[in-house]
Amino acid sequence: METLEGTEWDVVIVGTDLPRSLLALSLSRSGKRVLHIDRNEYYGGDEAALSLSEAEAWATRYAGNGSLDEVVTFSHARIETSEAACDVKLSQSRAYSLALAPQIVYTQSKLLPALVSSRTHGQLEFQAVGSWFVLQPGSDAGSASSLVRVPSGREDIFQDQSFDLRAKRSLMKFLRFVGNFEEQAEIWQDDAERPFPDFLQQRFGLPQSLHAALLSLTLAATPAAETPTSYALPRIARHLRSIGLFGPGFGAVIPKWGGLAEIAQVACRAGAVGGAVYVLNRGIDHIDNAEGDPFRLKLSGGEQVLAHWLVGTADNLLTKAPTPPHVGPGLTKSVSIIATPLPKLFPVTAEGGVTPAGALIAMPGTTPGDPPVYIMAHSADAGECPSTQCVLYASIALPFEEGQGRLRAAIAAVLSSIDGKMVPAPLWTMQYHQHDLGETAKASHPHCIVLPPMSLDNALADVVLEDVRQAWRQITGEDEAKFLRFDPREGMED
Amino acid sequence: MASHGVPRVSGTATSDKSVAAKEKEQRQIAEYKGLEKDVIDRITGKDVSNDTFQATSRLLQQNPEYHTIWNYRRILLQDVFSRELASGNSAVINTQADEAHNGDAQAASKAGLTLAQQEISLLMSEDLAFLIPLLEQYPKCYWIWNHRAWLLAKATELLPTRTASQRWRGELALVSKMLVLDSRNFHAWSYRRSTVEQIELLEGKSLAEDEFAYTTKMVNTNLSNFSAWHNRGQLLPRLLHERQATDEERKTTFDAELELITRALYTDPYDQSLWFYHQYLMSTLVVSSSSDANGDARRTNILAAPISHVTSIAYLEQEIASIEDMLDGAEDCKYIYQALLEYSQRLQELADGSTDIVEPSKMATWLDEVRKLDPLREGRWLDLAVSLKL
Numbered sequence: 001m002e003t004l005e006g007t008e009w010d011v012v013i014v015g016t017d018l019p020r021s022l023l024a025l026s027l028s029r030s031g032k033r034v035l036h037i038d039r040n041e042y043y044g045g046d047e048a049a050l051s052l053s054e055a056e057a058w059a060t061r062y063a064g065n066g067s068l069d070e071v072v073t074f075s076h077a078r079i080e081t082s083e084a085a086c087d088v089k090l091s092q093s094r095a096y097s098l099a100l101a102p103q104i105v106y107t108q109s110k111l112l113p114a115l116v117s118s119r120t121h122g123q124l125e126f127q128a129v130g131s132w133f134v135l136q137p138g139s140d141a142g143s144a145s146s147l148v149r150v151p152s153g154r155e156d157i158f159q160d161q162s163f164d165l166r167a168k169r170s171l172m173k174f175l176r177f178v179g180n181f182e183e184q185a186e187i188w189q190d191d192a193e194r195p196f197p198d199f200l201q202q203r204f205g206l207p208q209s210l211h212a213a214l215l216s217l218t219l220a221a222t223p224a225a226e227t228p229t230s231y232a233l234p235r236i237a238r239h240l241r242s243i244g245l246f247g248p249g250f251g252a253v254i255p256k257w258g259g260l261a262e263i264a265q266v267a268c269r270a271g272a273v274g275g276a277v278y279v280l281n282r283g284i285d286h287i288d289n290a291e292g293d294p295f296r297l298k299l300s301g302g303e304q305v306l307a308h309w310l311v312g313t314a315d316n317l318l319t320k321a322p323t324p325p326h327v328g329p330g331l332t333k334s335v336s337i338i339a340t341p342l343p344k345l346f347p348v349t350a351e352g353g354v355t356p357a358g359a360l361i362a363m364p365g366t367t368p369g370d371p372p373v374y375i376m377a378h379s380a381d382a383g384e385c386p387s388t389q390c391v392l393y394a395s396i397a398l399p400f401e402e403g404q405g406r407l408r409a410a411i412a413a414v415l416s417s418i419d420g421k422m423v424p425a426p427l428w429t430m431q432y433h434q435h436d437l438g439e440t441a442k443a444s445h446p447h448c449i450v451l452p453p454m455s456l457d458n459a460l461a462d463v464v465l466e467d468v469r470q471a472w473r474q475i476t477g478e479d480e481a482k483f484l485r486f487d488p489r490e491g492m493e494d
Numbered sequence: 495m496a497s498h499g500v501p502r503v504s505g506t507a508t509s510d511k512s513v514a515a516k517e518k519e520q521r522q523i524a525e526y527k528g529l530e531k532d533v534i535d536r537i538t539g540k541d542v543s544n545d546t547f548q549a550t551s552r553l554l555q556q557n558p559e560y561h562t563i564w565n566y567r568r569i570l571l572q573d574v575f576s577r578e579l580a581s582g583n584s585a586v587i588n589t590q591a592d593e594a595h596n597g598d599a600q601a602a603s604k605a606g607l608t609l610a611q612q613e614i615s616l617l618m619s620e621d622l623a624f625l626i627p628l629l630e631q632y633p634k635c636y637w638i639w640n641h642r643a644w645l646l647a648k649a650t651e652l653l654p655t656r657t658a659s660q661r662w663r664g665e666l667a668l669v670s671k672m673l674v675l676d677s678r679n680f681h682a683w684s685y686r687r688s689t690v691e692q693i694e695l696l697e698g699k700s701l702a703e704d705e706f707a708y709t710t711k712m713v714n715t716n717l718s719n720f721s722a723w724h725n726r727g728q729l730l731p732r733l734l735h736e737r738q739a740t741d742e743e744r745k746t747t748f749d750a751e752l753e754l755i756t757r758a759l760y761t762d763p764y765d766q767s768l769w770f771y772h773q774y775l776m777s778t779l780v781v782s783s784s785s786d787a788n789g790d791a792r793r794t795n796i797l798a799a800p801i802s803h804v805t806s807i808a809y810l811e812q813e814i815a816s817i818e819d820m821l822d823g824a825e826d827c828k829y830i831y832q833a834l835l836e837y838s839q840r841l842q843e844l845a846d847g848s849t850d851i852v853e854p855s856k857m858a859t860w861l862d863e864v865r866k867l868d869p870l871r872e873g874r875w876l877d878l879a880v881s882l883k884l
Contacts, residue, residue: 158761159714165760169823172761248674248715351715352674 004279004303009035011475012297012305014284014312017045018101018264019451019464023311025118025267026472028274029486035307036268036276039283039300039316043265046073046434046453047101049258049384052093055079055335055430062432065400071327073315073453076400077432082425090337090427097384098335098430099259102376102393104129104252104358105460106238107245112253114465115263118484123266125257127382128250130349130356134212135363135375135413145413147344147361150213152243152251167207174204174214178240181233192230197368199229215372216362219458221331221397225368235459249350252459254358257383260460273489283316292445309475311449315437330435331456332403336392336411336426337385344418345390346379357381363410371397373410374458389427395458400433407431449474529553537566542573551624558628561637568644574617575652578610611653618645618661626668633672639681643688650692659696665689670708677712683721687728702733717758723771731778731794741798748796751775756816763820763827776813776837779806803844807851810841814852828867831860839882858884 010032013020021043024036042048050058059077066075081090105111105126115121132150151157154175157168177184191199200206200214211224218235220227242251255262272278281301287310288296294306310317345359356379363373375394380387392414394407411426436456449471454464469483511519533553536546550567554560602612622645629638646665650658666689672682690701706729712722730751734744752775758768778796797805814837820830838852838860845851861884865875 154762155714155717158717158758165757168757168761173823351677351711352671 004035004282004299004301004305006304007035008294008306009033009308011035011309011311012037012295012307014038014310014316015045016040016043016264016268016278018047018260018267018454019468020045020311021264021267021271022465022468023451023471024271024276025120026468026484027475028271028276030476030478031275032475034271034274034276035279035305036271037279037282037284037299039281041281043268043280044100044261045264047099047260047264049097049099049261051098052090052096052428054093055096055098059430059432066433071435071437073435073437075433075435076332076404077430080429080431082427091386091389095386096337097258097261098337098391099261099378099384099393101260101454102254102378103260103454103458103460104254104360104376106242106252107250108238108242109460110462110465111263111460114484117486118270119486119488120266120270123269124255124262125383126253127256127357128247128349128354129252129254129358129360130250130346130354131359132216133345133359133361134216135361135410135417136212137366137413145363145417147414147417148213150216150362152217153240163210167210170204170206171210174200174206175240177204178233178236181237188229188233193228195225195368196227196229196232197224212362212364215364216360219360219374221371221374221395221456221458223365223369223371238459247350247354249348249353250356252358254378254382256357256381259384260454284312287317290445292447295448309447309449311451311471311475313437313453314450315453317448317450327435327437329397329399329403330433331395332398332400332407332431332433333393333395334404334407334411334429334431336394337428338390338392338415339388339424339427340390341380341388342377342390342418343379345377346381355381361414363413373406375410375414376458392426395456400431403433404431446474526556529556533563533566542570546570555628558632558635558638564637564641568641571617571621571645571648575614575648578613579652581610605657606654607657611657614652615649615657618649621645629672630675633676633679634681636681639685643685646689646692650696655696659693662689662693662696666693673712677716677719678721680721683725687725700732700736702729702736705729706733713758717762718765718767720767720770723767723774727771727774730796734796744796744798748775748778751796752813759817759820763824763830766829769829769833772813772833773836776809776840779809807841807844810837810844811851813837814841825863826867828864831864831867834860835864835878835882854884857882 011027011034013024013034013036016024016036016038020036024034027034038045040048042050042054048054048058056079059079062072062074062077064072064075066072112121112126115124132152133147134150135145136148137145148162149156149160151160151171154172157171157175160168163171177187181188187203188199191203196215196218197208197211200211201208206214214236215224215227215232217239218227218232220231220235222231239251243249245251246253268276268278283300284297285300286298288298288304292310294308295310297305297307297310299305345361346356348355358379359377361375361377363375364370365372373394373396375392378384378391378393380390382391384391392411394410396403396406396410398406408429411429415425434456437453451467451471455461469480472478472483473480529549529552533546533549536549547567547570550563550570553563554567557563598612599609602609605612605615607615622642625638625642628635629642632638642665646658646661649661653661666686669682669686669689672679673686676682690705694701706726709722709726709729712719713726716722730747734747737743739747752772755768755772755775758765759772762768775796778794779801795801814834817830817833817837821827824830835857838857841851861875861879861882865872868875
């Protein structure tokens with residue numbers, strides 16, 4: 001078609017972030033006329049993967065400190081490059097695919113079977129997240145921190161010489177309990193809202209030295225003292241139940257080539273094969289008729305289009321997005337390119353197992369009221385950087401002013417803890433702040449669907465898929481069992 | 495491993511199949527029966543052609559448990575081997591095949607084989623390759639492992655030592671891979687033992703140290719590995735003998751094994767395989783006289799023979815105390831009580847005549863706990879009470 005002017009669509013989807021891209025995927029066999037637009041000139045929205053020059057443009061765009069009367073998703077973005085002389089230099093821009101959303105996907109996640117049944121998994125490569133570490137501060141003031149592996153099962157506990165037989169026994173007892181904690185409510189119901197470390201201490205006699213390891217398995221961004229037992233237990237259970245599902249030695253995966261952005265891309269591609277039209281650099285400027293049926297939309301290129309269904313975020317749909325009732329500290333995040341591959345972070349974790357491309361490091365807060373830093377390490381095998389380098393993604397649940405220093409210190413601590421060798425400062429670091437604007441009102445019109453953006457969780461939550469399923473049902477009215485279940489296309493091998 | 499502890503569900507268990515599915519099944523059954531009839535007819539007709547061989551391949555791919563067909567396949571192979579050996583490298587070749595034949599002859603001499611051996615070796619390679627996907631699909635089928643063993647035995651018999659030894663090394667690599675897929679497959683462990691035995695024979699050196707290290711690796715990967723612990727126990731006395739270990743070294747090794755298994759038991763006292771290994775270690779403490787210092791005792795002992803009363807009693811007391819400690823935090827573990835009762839009984843027998851080493855009231859309490867934890871075996875606990883005179 002030559003122009004969008006005057007066209008009519010069954011569904012217009014605004015934004016190509018992961019939830020909206022999954023929706024496009026789910027509609028790709030429905031025969032509906034779908035227009036999928038994105039204000040950016042790249043796919044992926046908030047979950048995009050950026051080359052170096054794209055990251056620079058992105059950082060310029062979101063450099064602001066956030067206005068006083070409006071809460072924005074991204075702010076405070078800035079980039080630093082290291083002046084230190086070293087043999088390794090930054091490669092050309094396209095050699096990098098830095099993820100705004102480096103979330104891990106647990107093997108138990110409902111998204112993975114959905115990718116299989118929708119015939120998209122063949123276009124995706126997933127890599128293992130192998131080791132989990134806790135960064136322990138040095139015993140003396142001046143000494144380096146050390147990376148301690150978190151035991152993720154019975155054999156890890158058996159081999160770990162750092163805690164005594166009693167502690168091994170207690171830890172095993174706790175892990176066995178977590179295995180089916182849902183059926184043992186009497187053990188933890190009374191402590192449901194109490195801080196998780198207290199529960200560990202009192203109910204299982206687990207010493208403080210083991211709390212950090214167990215908390216790291218929850219990936220909870222809140223400080224230890226503010227993480228309730230009812231939040232921690234299901235997350236640890238999910239972690240333990242995921243181990244071994246896809247192969248020995250790991251329980252979570254990351255998509256290759258730039259995190260969740262790759263899944264969004266593949267989903268959009270499937271949408272296009274199904275007939276959807278994709279237009280970048282377009283947003284909605286105005287909805288002319290709030291009463292809809294169909295909606296008359298004015299796009300940012302000046303075109304007028306008609307839509308029977310409209311899907312977007314509160315941000316780009318509602319004429320006056322209400323300020324979310326409670327906005328927490330959000331997450332201060334950083335992306336650092338490291339000049340060495342740091343192989344110590346990515347050992348093979350099981351006999352005959354895969355070489356992982358991801359690792360997770362938790363640095364507990366200095367006091368129980370301090371939030372932890374999480375660092376997701378991606379090796380070059382994740383396809384995000386050249387083979388002589390690796391990428392560290394860090395985050396902490398603090399406002400930017402406090403958070404950025406903490407992240408810098410955490411990255412430095414990780415680098416100095418690896419083997420005592422002189423590891424240079426990061427080649428390139430981008431820091432920014434991200435708010436969770438997930439609290440959204442529903443649009444008043446039944447044909448206008450507000451799909452919440454992804455939460456700031458470090459692990460992909462199943463609720464993302466649930467929201468997409470609901471939206472899909474509203475639009476198609478089909479039986480739930482058909483959601484993301486497709487037959488292979490003619491002529492295509494599965 | 496997903497398949498352990500999960501009941502096997504037959505693929506045809508579903509009774510509510512659609513009509514189309516049932517028809518498809520009928521067709522598949524008819525096809526299979528046709529294939530089976532063809533093969534059986536050929537066998538009865540003593541047809542030893544290559545076509546028959548291919549037919550057995552097709553049948554075995556569908557039903558590897560059909561051991562009669564494996565038998566006949568071996569008859570076919572044996573027949574070919576014999577003919578190859580009988581023909582030797584003489585034979586009048588027609589000019590067309592001359593080129594190819596010379597190529598074969600060159601390849602054969604390069605490998606240090608006669609032409610006949612080269613042919614046999616190629617056939618074996620093909621058959622072994624045929625078995626691999628079957629083995630991956632049916633890792634617990636006796637007949638597949640048997641056929642492999644037969645082929646390898648033939649290699650030892652008919653091929654030069656170096657070639658055979660290479661093939662056996664290949665088997666070791668294969669079995670290691672199978673154990674990665676399922677570390678508790680006892681077929682694989684048994685095959686591993688015979689493979690190791692053959693390699694040791696052919697290469698004239700012991701693999702005990704390597705194999706011992708392998709068991710360490712396997713239990714570190716999965717504590718609940720009955721086969722790995724068993725293999726470890728088999729290797730230990732032999733290892734010590736080969737190292738020509740002194741009495742001191744033997745004691746150090748024994749204590750280290752006890753420490754290892756105690757650490758494992760503290761981690762998980764609910765795992766039966768660990769208790770079996772503990773029992774094995776304690777069973778090597780059989781009191782012996784100096785006349786047993788050679789022969790059998792050397793093959794099963796860890797500690798230096800002769801083992802005195804005093805040594806046995808000391809270890810039993812030490813372990814009973816250690817296991818009693820394990821109760822703390824695992825009061826619902828019946829294996830602990832069972833172990834305590836067993837070792838107490840042995841202690842009583844050894845100390846027979848002297849004062850009661852273990853208080854009967856304690857033993858009675860332990861027996862009561864076992865009764866409570868495992869009421870379905872009441873009869874067994876009654877018998878135990880009688881034998882313990884409780």
